Amino acid sequence: MKNTVIGIDVGGSTTKIVGFDYSTEEKKLIEPLFVRATDPITATFGAFGRFLDENDLSLSDVERVMITGAGSSFITKPLYGLDCYKIEEFKAIGLGGLYLSGLERALIASLGTGTALVFAESGKEPQYLGGTGVGGGTLVGLSKRMLDMDTVTHIEELAKGGSLDKVDLRIGDIISGNNIPNFTDTTTASNFGNVSDLATKEDIALGIINMVFETIGMISIFAARGCGIKDIILTGNLSSVAQAEPIFNTLNRMFDMNFSIPANSRFGTVIGAALAECPETSL
Numbered sequence: 001m002k003n004t005v006i007g008i009d010v011g012g013s014t015t016k017i018v019g020f021d022y023s024t025e026e027k028k029l030i031e032p033l034f035v036r037a038t039d040p041i042t043a044t045f046g047a048f049g050r051f052l053d054e055n056d057l058s059l060s061d062v063e064r065v066m067i068t069g070a071g072s073s074f075i076t077k078p079l080y081g082l083d084c085y086k087i088e089e090f091k092a093i094g095l096g097g098l099y100l101s102g103l104e105r106a107l108i109a110s111l112g113t114g115t116a117l118v119f120a121e122s123g124k125e126p127q128y129l130g131g132t133g134v135g136g137g138t139l140v141g142l143s144k145r146m147l148d149m150d151t152v153t154h155i156e157e158l159a160k161g162g163s164l165d166k167v168d169l170r171i172g173d174i175i176s177g178n179n180i181p182n183f184t185d186t187t188t189a190s191n192f193g194n195v196s197d198l199a200t201k202e203d204i205a206l207g208i209i210n211m212v213f214e215t216i217g218m219i220s221i222f223a224a225r226g227c228g229i230k231d232i233i234l235t236g237n238l239s240s241v242a243q244a245e246p247i248f249n250t251l252n253r254m255f256d257m258n259f260s261i262p263a264n265s266r267f268g269t270v271i272g273a274a275l276a277e278c279p280e281t282s283l
Contacts, residue, residue, distance in 0.1 A: 002063040004030070006051070007274025008044055009092070009267075010071035012113070014237070015043035016270040017051045022063070030055055032267040040071030048079055064282075068092045068273040077283060084283040087273040094118040094126025096272025097233040100262035106231040107224045110269060111238035113137040115216050117223045129223050134215045136238045142208050147201055155205050156241050162206030169193030182254045188214060206243070213247040221255050231258045235268030 003023040009016040015037060019030035033051050037043030048065075052058065065079055068087040078084050097108030097120055104122040107129075109115060114135040120126040136152065144150040149158070164170075164186075171178050172185025173194060180187075191211035199207075220232050234248065239261050248259035264271070 002061060004057060004061045005063055005066065005274050006048070007066045007068070007087075007092075007270045007272075008048065008072075009270035009273060010040045010044055010067060010069040010075065012040075012070055013038055015040065015047045015069075015071070016267055017047045018267055018270045018274055019051065019055065019057070020274050029264075029271070032264060032270065034266070040074045043071075044075055045079065064278065066273040066276055066278075067283075068269060075283065085276075085279050085281075086283070087276045087279075089269065090116060090118050090128040091126050091276060092269045092272035093235065094120030094272065095275050096268035096270070097235055098122060099271055099275060100235065100264060100268055101231070101233045101260065103231055103233070105229060106233050107220060107227060107229060108233045108235060108268070109216060109220045111135055111216060111234060111236035115219070115236075117220060119223075119227050119229075129226075132215065132219050134212055136236075139208060139212050139238070143205065146204055146208070149205075152237075152241065155209070156243065158202055159205035159209050159243060160202075162200065162202035162204070164188075164203070164206060164210060166196035166199040167192060167194065167203050167207035168210065182256075187254065191215075209241065209243045210247060212238075213244055214251070217248055217251040217259065220259075221251070221257055224257065230256070231260070233265075233268075234259060234261045235265045237266050239265040 004019050006019045015035050018032040021028040035047045059080055062082055065082050065084045066087050068089050093108050093110045108118045108120055114133045116131040117129040118126050140150050143155045149155050168188050169190040171183055171187040171189050178185055224232050252259050
């Protein structure tokens with residue numbers, strides 16, 4: 001019996017896949033899968049086969065496949081004869097963010113190679129607001145140049161031993177007796193504005209991560225204020241970096257916002273694709 005809808009997010013170097021089981025009254029999320037591959041077609045077919053195998057599913061269980069992501073343009077034919085539909089990525093970001101957060105209305109910040117901002121409201125079409133080129137690509141590019149490292153998990157681990165004292169210029173460095181509401185002496189005044197010759201690789205790694213997240217955080221705050229909301233949901237690969245939660249929690253306190261990173265945040269877009277309504281035509 002066909003009771004499973006599968007979503008696939010085809011990226012440039014990673015592919016994510018998820019499923020929803022509609023055999024019960026309340027659709028059940030099937031554990032997402034993440035694979036790395038440089039060839040989007042190989043990654044898509046490989047991830048699909050592995051997903052079916054690991055979840056004891058057969059082709060006869062699958063009702064349809066929903067595909068999104070930058071690499072989805074390479075997928076031009078049905079997967080193993082199944083109906084496949086292309087879903088616009090920003091729509092998938094919005095739907096996935098609302099599902100993961102359980103909210104009716106929120107700004108979704110998708111932290112990928114760059115960062116996309118989508119305003120989503122239940123029952124309405126998600127709206128792409130814009131974004132920034134600052135994201136995972138920035139983190140990797142700067143780290144490769146400055147630290148000779150280009151693996152996010154390694155940079156993340158290195159940064160755990162770092163301090164911003166010898167990297168960033170802080171409010172306390174330039175203002176005596178700080179009396180700015182909600183700001184502390186350690187609030188950033190200038191990212192990399194106080195780099196010391198004594199800064200370690202660990203310090204630089206943390207400085208890069210902090211700069212990327214603070215930049216994403218501020219443009220998200222400006223966009224959320226424009227929409228008249230405080231809830232900002234962080235999704236995408238970069239949202240799972242260990243330093244994300246404490247940095248965005250600091251922004252919450254400073255600006256009275258509600259940044260949150262839900263469970264399965266890195267799979268937000270692919271979950272949204274699986275939840276989207278079918279377009280009129282398939283591949």
